[in-house]
Every structure is written in structure tokens, then in C-alpha cells.
Amino acid sequence: MKKLFKSLWILLGFVLIEERANGQEENAALWGKTSQSSVWEDEVSTYAIDGVFTTWAHTNSETDPWWRVDLLKVYRVNRVTITNRNDHASRINGAVIRIGNFLDIYSNTICAVISSLASSATATFSCGGMEGRYMVVHIPGDQKMLTLCEVGVYGYLSGNRAVGGAATQSSTSGSWFAEKAIDGNRGLQQLYTGCSSTPAETNPWWRLDLRDVYRVSIVVVTNRHDCCAERINRAEIHIGNSLENNGTNNPICAVIPSIPAGKSYNYSCDWMVGRYVIVYIPGDQKTLTLCEVEVYGYLAENLAVNGVATQSSTSGDGFAEKAVDRGLLQFYTGCSSTTSQTNPWWRLDLRDIYRVSKVVVTNRHDCCAEQINRAEIHIGNSLENNGNNNPICAVIPAIPAGESYNYSCDGMEGRYVNLMIPGDMKTLTLCEVKVYGKGPCLKRSFVRMQFNSSNDLTDPSMREHVLKQLGSALADRGLTDVKLRWSQTPKPVIQKVNDAKRRCRKEN
Structure with missing residues (x-):
């Protein structure tokens, strides 16, 4: 009996799926909404943030493309990265990078000008913490084409949490009071009136009470610039909720090796949680002078503050993000709202998977309080049906005008929080949505797979191709922001197939 040997690839390794976790400075562009002045063929604006170096956003030849x-929220932009396409490199020449809060391009501030950039090269442009919701790249002039292979916008959510806090220190030298380090003035022009300072003493410290518990992303410290810059050397930054030993027993975010005179240095704290920020120099005969301390982060408890909101439609200026801005004193202008439609929905992307303990919803207070009746709260990881197919946490019977009601979700896991009102001619208005829970939860899944393929899966490029296909399939099912990798190289297995049986199957 003739035998037929057929090659099969058996994956003896695994695929590791890791959900994205919050961490350090983030590429805010990945969560944003892109647009461009025109589209050449099918080279759409989103290609500039798809992570693929063989595609690019491309405008037509036009004036000022x-x-x-x-970015959906105001960020302090530290840097912008631009990757040029692999041909026609000169088309980026003269491009201008702007950061700001205006849809009118020229009302935003210039961060940098790209004089030239080689093919496939990536350049980084420092924006020095410029604040803005929009990052724009444009080329002034006639008959210009703009192509962008990849764009990154790196920074932190704007908002110096130190302003409005309460500062104190171990002792005070003259009029160099503790609160002068959080007055919003980095003190470089008015050193003798704009900085805090202790006298020389043992273990001097300075402490900031943020008045609430925050997840701290970065602390910015500005050193004095007249003299004695070395006195800041080896200062420790502590963050936590304890006042034991004046707060210096809290965990350390960073140790400051040194800061040049008059300079401001950033220290990443990786979202450490705490109400108090302490700067402390251990040792005898030490003087602690701070011209400014800035603290950036978000409220630790309300996960919604760091999320991204969207909705099925928008009525007027009732944008989706207004439901997560904590603007409870401006009900009419500070609320999100859809138009009257069938099954209106609002969705919050928490950016990571959390175990949600409760959701707090605040209703409008001007009129129409009954419009929230029968709204459903869904929590899960799927974007199928815009996220409305995820499991239900609660159904809202009613919320009185202007009131906030809590809904327990018992630790339901999910990245997306949806509110949806089923039915025709419904309007969904939300003056505030708060989400409380624990996380982020790092998810790892190991999958054993068998591939029937004539391709050589020991070839790294072929294995990479398989992972891309798998990633696309997961994305189609709503599983985005995953990291895929092989735990080991697949191995071929020879499977014997009886030729008679194979011929019989053909005849059938």
C-alpha cells in the first residue's frame, strides 16, 4: 500500500497574550482620533499611528496640507516622534509641528520645524511640556504633499496637582516659606521671594498634602539658580499616605543625584499612590531649598478620570468626555449628551482591565430627569455592538434630577464601561460617571495551536506573519492592545496519511 507523507506544523510552544498595563510616559497618540486635510487614494490618517512601517498617512498635492x-484631553507634551516613509523622503521637508487647544492650525504653538528627515528615519522633537489637546503636522506652501509613516506624542495629562495643595517643612529660613514651592512660579526671577528653604539642619524635609489620594505619574523639581545647586544632591522623593516620621517613611519614588542650577528635572513615579509628596535630604547640616515642586497624576480612586470617552452621537457641545471631567457645578454645559435616537450609548475606555466595584452616575438637574430611566450599565472587554453586548452590572430604574447614585458591580472585570438606553427616540445625558475598582489586571493567556501549513515556521518572518494574522483576528473580536509572542519555535511533525483512505474521501 502506497503511503503519502504530509507535513504538518505542530506548535509545541505557546502564544502569550499580555494586556497593556499603565506605566510610564505614554504615547497619547495611540488613544487619539486622527484626521487630515485630504486623503490620497486610500492612505488614511490612521495609518500614521498603526505601528506598521510600510503604510503611511498621505494627503493630496494641495496648499498647506x-x-x-x-488627544481627547489636554496633555503636557514632552516630545513628538516622526518616522518618515521609505521613499520620497523630501516630502516631509519644512513640516511644522504644533501643539495647542485650537482646531485652527495656526492658533496653536510651534513645537518644532522638520528641516529634513532621511528615508525610514525616526526623529524626536522636544516640546518641553507644551500643553494642548491637539498635535498638528502641516507643510506651509502651494502644491505640497504630506506623508507620515508613524507619529508618536509622548507626555502626561495636564494639571499640576500641587497647586491647591498644602505645603509644610521641617523649619523655615527667613521668608522662604514652604508654600512658595507650589505657587506656580518656578522662582527663577525672584529667588529670594519665590522659593522655599529650610536652614541648615539634620534631615530637613518638605511635604505637600495633595488633600486627596492621587496616582502620581511624575514629580518636577526646580532647583535654585543663584548658588549652592549641589545642596539638592541625594534628596529623596517619597510618596504615600503615612505621616509617620513626617512622611519620610513612605515609599521612595526617586533619589535626585543632582539638578543643575536653575533647571527643572522630571522624575517618573510610575503611578505611585499617595496623598503626601515629601522631599527629604538625609544627613547633618543640610539645607533644603525648592524653587518649585510640581506633581502630575490623577485621582487614584476614580478610574474614569484617566479613561477615554465616546458616544453614539453628540448633541451640540455635549461631548462624551464631559461626563468624566468632574464638572459637577456646571450641569448644563458640563454634561455629555446624545441626540434623540435608537439605543443611544456612551462608552468609557479605562485603557486597562479593572475589577470594577461600583459605578457612580450623576443625572442632569435642569429638566428631563426621567430620560435616564432604564439605562443599562455594561462592563466587559468586547467592542462587539459598540460594547453593549458585555455583561450587565446594573439597570438604572431612575435617578432624581441632579443626584448621584451608586451601582455595585461586585468586582466585574472589564476594560469598557458602557451606559445604554434601549428603545427608540431616546436621549442619553450624563453629567458625571465615576468608576471605582482595583487594577489594572495583567492578563496572560497561553494557547497551544496546530497549524496545517506548507510554510517554514522556523523562519522568523513567517512566524511574525502568523502573529499579525492572529492579532487581526483578535482585534475583530474586540481584543485590542495585546502583545503576542512565541514562547518557543514551532516544530514540524510528519503525519502519515493512508493513500487509499485519501482516495476514498475524494470519491465520496
């Missing part, structure tokens, strides 16, 4: 990313 532009590309824009809406």
Missing part, C-alpha cells in the same frame, strides 16, 4: 491627532 495638514495631519492632526486629537
